[in-house]
Amino acid sequence: MDKCVQMIGITKRFGDVTANSQVNFTCSPGHIHGLIGENGAGKTTLMKILYGMYTPDEGEIHINGEPVKLTSPKTAIKYGIGMVHQHFTLVPSLSVVQNIILGRPPKKTGDVIDMKAAAQQVIQMSEAYNLKVDPYAIVDDLPVGIRQRVEILKALYLGADILILDEPTAILTPQEINQLFLTLTELKNKGKSIILITHKLAEMMSVTDDITILCNGIVTGHLQTEKTNEEEIARMMVGKDTKLTVTKQDNPTGQVKLKVENLNYYNKFGVKMLNDVSFEVKAGEIVGIAGVQGNGQTELIDVISGFERDYEGTVVINDAVFSPSNGVAQRRRQGLSHIPEDRQTRGAALDASLLQNYTMSNFEGEGEKKKYFINWGKQKKRAERCLNDFKVKFDKVEIPAYSLSGGNLQKSIVAREMEMGPKVLIAAQPSRGVDIGATIFIHERLLDRRGEGTAILLVSYELSEIMSLSDRILVMYNGRIIGETTPKESTEEDIGLLMAGLHNSKGEVQ
Numbered sequence: 001m002d003k004c005v006q007m008i009g010i011t012k013r014f015g016d017v018t019a020n021s022q023v024n025f026t027c028s029p030g031h032i033h034g035l036i037g038e039n040g041a042g043k044t045t046l047m048k049i050l051y052g053m054y055t056p057d058e059g060e061i062h063i064n065g066e067p068v069k070l071t072s073p074k075t076a077i078k079y080g081i082g083m084v085h086q087h088f089t090l091v092p093s094l095s096v097v098q099n100i101i102l103g104r105p106p107k108k109t110g111d112v113i114d115m116k117a118a119a120q121q122v123i124q125m126s127e128a129y130n131l132k133v134d135p136y137a138i139v140d141d142l143p144v145g146i147r148q149r150v151e152i153l154k155a156l157y158l159g160a161d162i163l164i165l166d167e168p169t170a171i172l173t174p175q176e177i178n179q180l181f182l183t184l185t186e187l188k189n190k191g192k193s194i195i196l197i198t199h200k201l202a203e204m205m206s207v208t209d210d211i212t213i214l215c216n217g218i219v220t221g222h223l224q225t226e227k228t229n230e231e232e233i234a235r236m237m238v239g240k241d242t243k244l245t246v247t248k249q250d251n252p253t254g255q256v257k258l259k260v261e262n263l264n265y266y267n268k269f270g271v272k273m274l275n276d277v278s279f280e281v282k283a284g285e286i287v288g289i290a291g292v293q294g295n296g297q298t299e300l301i302d303v304i305s306g307f308e309r310d311y312e313g314t315v316v317i318n319d320a321v322f323s324p325s326n327g328v329a330q331r332r333r334q335g336l337s338h339i340p341e342d343r344q345t346r347g348a349a350l351d352a353s354l355l356q357n358y359t360m361s362n363f364e365g366e367g368e369k370k371k372y373f374i375n376w377g378k379q380k381k382r383a384e385r386c387l388n389d390f391k392v393k394f395d396k397v398e399i400p401a402y403s404l405s406g407g408n409l410q411k412s413i414v415a416r417e418m419e420m421g422p423k424v425l426i427a428a429q430p431s432r433g434v435d436i437g438a439t440i441f442i443h444e445r446l447l448d449r450r451g452e453g454t455a456i457l458l459v460s461y462e463l464s465e466i467m468s469l470s471d472r473i474l475v476m477y478n479g480r481i482i483g484e485t486t487p488k489e490s491t492e493e494d495i496g497l498l499m500a501g502l503h504n505s506k507g508e509v510q
């Protein structure tokens with residue numbers, strides 16, 4: 001059934017922070033509605049209110065003109081509202097169909113679910129909405145793009161007519177994003193309401209019908225997509241004209257600071273994920289690794305940083321030669337910093353405070369050996385300065401890391417890792433989930449580090465990020481480096497072909 005949702009005068013406070021203030025938001029059936037705003041603007045909070053996870057302090061929600069009280073996700077689901085979160089909620093050890101039926105309440109006591117019929121229904125839904133999945137596959141074995149399809153199918157199985165997607169593209173490859181947008185258009189054509197949160201202006205422009213802009217918890221604009229442009233949206237987000245790209249000057253390079261030789265690595269399924277990988281990065285140089293997700297980039301980062309120890313080959317960081325027996329701490333002591341691709345599991349201890357997270361990487365010991373005693377007073381000042389320098393929005397450094405908005409958490413990790421004054425910096429998806437202003441800010445800081453002589457290995461699934469920052473680009477395909485170029489020599493199309501394992505426009509077959 002077509003559903004129109006209206007949020008009227010919504011206010012939500014967390015202690016002294018007002019996450020939403022008098023927000024009005026409407027989403028109509030057969031529309032894709034974009035929700036955009038800087039990190040911490042209140043987008044996720046607003047959508048968690050609509051999904052019954054938070055109760056607003058003020059305001060009302062109407063569905064088809066009738067006021068409703070959404071006191072829990074269970075109630076929201078009853079009203080046909082579904083949400084796919086930034087971080088998935090699937091049970092990895094269960095199959096696709098088991099996950100999909102998990103949220104379905106039994107019709108009566110003792111109700112037994114016919115698994116075969118449920119699997120059949122999953123197949124029918126996946127065909128109808130262009131969401132191909134194997135209902136019997138185990139979720140743990142699936143790539144993120146497919147897991148996201150399972151989350152969408154789960155919401156649709158539970159009867160969602162209004163589907164909220166919180167930054168669904170942040171974890172997807174460009175190909176998966178195209179696939180997702182086809183699905184969203186299909187859902188919209190079938191009368192569903194879609195609410196899409198994304199930081200990427202090009203995505204907003206390509207797939208939405210209407211856009212609501214939040215700034216510091218307040219709505220600063222409702223726009224029709226066909227009547228606006230990227231510059232106008234950016235201006236309404238930050239309240240002034242804003243830069244959308246960085247300018248990079250040539251930079252002299254120094255000695256080799258990172259060198260990997262003949263890296264070979266097999267994953268737990270016996271698949272060769274790294275195949276004789278060798279390259280080097282010099283001081284003052286940014287080397288970008290371009291490639292479609294799943295072609296060995298994650299494994300390469302894990303091997304260099306010392307997370308993955310079951311590999312063959314050599315890693316040299318700042319002249320120190322590391323073998324597989326040397327772990328993360330030894331490599332960090334040699335001047336290696338790492339902005340990991342997954343901020344939730346690798347980047348931060350979520351229950352620990354911002355101060356503790358900062359201190360894990362940066363502290364000056366007190367006392368004779370300068371090693372054992374932490375001066376928390378000094379640490380606090382340093383952490384506050386570091387987070388403020390990176391424009392992280394936080395109340396005080398004692399708050400737990402989980403209470404930061406996604407983009408602010410990312411900025412706090414980037415700040416912490418850069419603060420170490422690294423000789424070698426691995427930046428994996430450094431701007432994942434951060435707003436445009438913060439993306440430019442992070443890019444400028446990376447260029448500053450390059451100017452100061454840090455050797456930077458940039459791994460990104462976003463070709464535009466690779467093109468705007470890298471001095472040299474290595475293309476990874478099937479666990480191998482299959483090409484090397486520079487942003488001046490190649491176009492995005494050339495690199496895109498290499499990423500697909502095909503030849504480039506000069507006809508060079510790789």
Ligand SMILES: Nc1ncnc2c1ncn2[C@@H]1O[C@H](COP(=O)(O)OP(=O)(O)OP(=O)(O)O)[C@@H](O)[C@H]1O
Nearest residue numbers: 014019039040041042043044045403405406407408
């Ligand atoms: N559970 C919570 N406890 C305390 N503060 C919170 C909580 N959830 C959100 N906030 C605060 O509310 C504000 C809005 O956060 P929210 O996550 O809604 O922003 P967002 O626009 O979704 O940001 P992002 O783009 O970074 O995901 C932030 O200042 C955040 O720190």
